[in-house]
Amino acid sequence: xxxxxxxxxxxxxxxxxxxxxxxxxxxxxxxxxxxxxxxxxxxxxxxxxxxxxxxxxxxxxxxxxxxxxxxxxxxxxxxxxxxxxxxxxxxxxxxxxxxxxxxxxxxxxxxxxxxxxxxxxxxxxxxxxxxxxxxxxxxxxxxxxxxxxxxxxxxxxxxxxxxxxxxxxxxxxxxxxxxxxxxxxxxxxxxxxxxxxxxxxxxxxxxxxxxxxxxxxxxxxxxxxxxxxxxxxxxxxxxxxxxxxxxxxxxxxxxxxxxxxxxxxxxxxxxxxxxxxxxxxxxxxxx
Numbered sequence: 001x002x003x004x005x006x007x008x009x010x011x012x013x014x015x016x017x018x019x020x021x022x023x024x025x026x027x028x029x030x031x032x033x034x035x036x037x038x039x040x041x042x043x044x045x046x047x048x049x050x051x052x053x054x055x056x057x058x059x060x061x062x063x064x065x066x067x068x069x070x071x072x073x074x075x076x077x078x079x080x081x082x083x084x085x086x087x088x089x090x091x092x093x094x095x096x097x098x099x100x101x102x103x104x105x106x107x108x109x110x111x112x113x114x115x116x117x118x119x120x121x122x123x124x125x126x127x128x129x130x131x132x133x134x135x136x137x138x139x140x141x142x143x144x145x146x147x148x149x150x151x152x153x154x155x156x157x158x159x160x161x162x163x164x165x166x167x168x169x170x171x172x173x174x175x176x177x178x179x180x181x182x183x184x185x186x187x188x189x190x191x192x193x194x195x196x197x198x199x200x201x202x203x204x205x206x207x208x209x210x211x212x213x214x215x216x217x218x219x220x221x222x223x224x225x226x227x228x229x230x231x232x233x234x235x236x237x238x239x240x241x242x243x244x245x246x247x248x249x250x251x252x253x254x255x256x257x258x259x260x261x262x263x264x265x266x267x268x269x270x271x272x273x274x275x276x277x278x279x280x281x282x283x284x285x286x287x
Contacts (some may be wrong), residue, residue, distance in 0.1 A: 007049030007147060009105040009246070010083040013121045013227075013235070015074055016248055018061055019047040025065040031245060035064045039119050052083045054145075075228065088156065095149045099244040103223070103237045106246070110166050112226035114233075114260050118208075118216045120181065121190055125170055125205070130190040133182040139241065141160055161203060167231070169204040173216050177207060177280050182283065191281050195274060206267035207276055215266055219259050233257040 007015075010206045022032050029043045036057045053061070058080045062073055063121060089096070089104040094216040096104075107124075115122040120134060135147055142150065161168040172279035180187035198205040208216065225235045236256045247253065268276060 007081055009102045009235075010109070010150060011052050012049030012248070013075055014052070014058075014079040014083060015047040015049040017079075018053075018058070021062065021065040021067050022047075027065065031062075032061060036060050038206070039043055053080055055080045067249045083216045087151065092133065092149055092153050095146050096153065097243055098244070102246055103244050103250070104153070104157060106225045106235050106237065107160060107166075107223075109227055110160075110225040111228060112231040113161065113166050113168045114224040114231075115170045115222075116219060116260060116263055117169075117170070117176070117221045118219070119176065119221070121174065121176050121194065122170045122172055123154055124161060124168060125194055126154060127186070127190050127193050128155060129186045132183055137181075160202075162197075162212050163199070164202045167202050169206075169260075171208055171260070173212075174210045175268050177208075177277055186201060188284055191277050195277055195281075198270065204270055205266065205273055206270055207273040208263060208267045212266045215263065222256055222259075224253075224256050224260060233260075247273065 012146055019172070022029075027035075029040045029047075033040045033043045038052070038057075042051060046053050046057075055077050058076055059073070062076065067073060082109060087105055087108055089101055089108070093101060113124070115124065120126075121130060123131070126134070128151050131151050135142060135150050160166050177191065194205060197203055206247070220238060222238045223238055224233045225237075227234050233256060235247075235254045235255060238245045238247065267273070
């Protein structure tokens with residue numbers, strides 16, 4: 001069983017994939033249970049992520065479902081092997097909501113991360129000072145010691161892309177560049193940091209111009225994740241006032257994949273985005 005009796009992101013991803021392959025192959029749950037000499041209840045728990053199958057069970061099910069793709073099989077077997085692994089973020093679990101832990105787990109597994117943020121600099125680009133100011137200004141009171149932990153977690157999340165462990169693309173609205181939500185000093189530091197980070201080969205930063213206001217209003221902030229060698233969207237998270245929602249239904253994934261493509265097409269190129277940020281920095285120094 002996943003730690004704490006609660007489905008982990010990995011166990012849920014594995015269960016969902018096995019369910020889709022079972023349905024595509026025309027098996028019902030009792031038939032799937034017979035394949036691994038188990039019960040329908042166990043198959044149900046596996047497919048919901050509440051139980052983790054053994055690797056041999058995954059292999060037997062995939063054989064019966066006709067799944068021959070070696071990369072798909074390897075990915076699902078790895079999920080079975082590592083679904084209970086303890087991630088670094090669990091050291092901070094007492095300060096983090098369970099849904100935020102899910103988001104971090106998705107980031108940690110991802111090979112491609114895409115973020116759209118209409119109001120702020122995305123979290124994976126935030127400097128410690130910017131992150132502290134934004135978190136402290138939120139609607140909920142955060143004690144100083146917890147605030148320090150949350151900033152530390154945000155910094156740790158950035159390690160993945162900082163070390164080139166994932167391809168990262170961020171798009172944010174021009175207002176986050178030209179209208180500071182934090183002190184001038186913090187804003188200057190943040191913009192300078194973006195210019196530095198954006199030089200890395202695995203990171204792409206684009207600014208959506210002010211003229212795209214209608215588009216901004218129609219697409220809320222979200223992050224999308226891919227876990228293979230291709231950037232096909234396999235999970236999406238959306239932040240709201242009280243938490244983070246994880247979307248995994250095929251129609252949702254397709255919709256948010258299309259939304260990011262639309263935003264990317266409407267945004268300034270990475271080169272033009274960098275010029276805009278440099279111009280704003282220059283104007284701030286002249287004031």
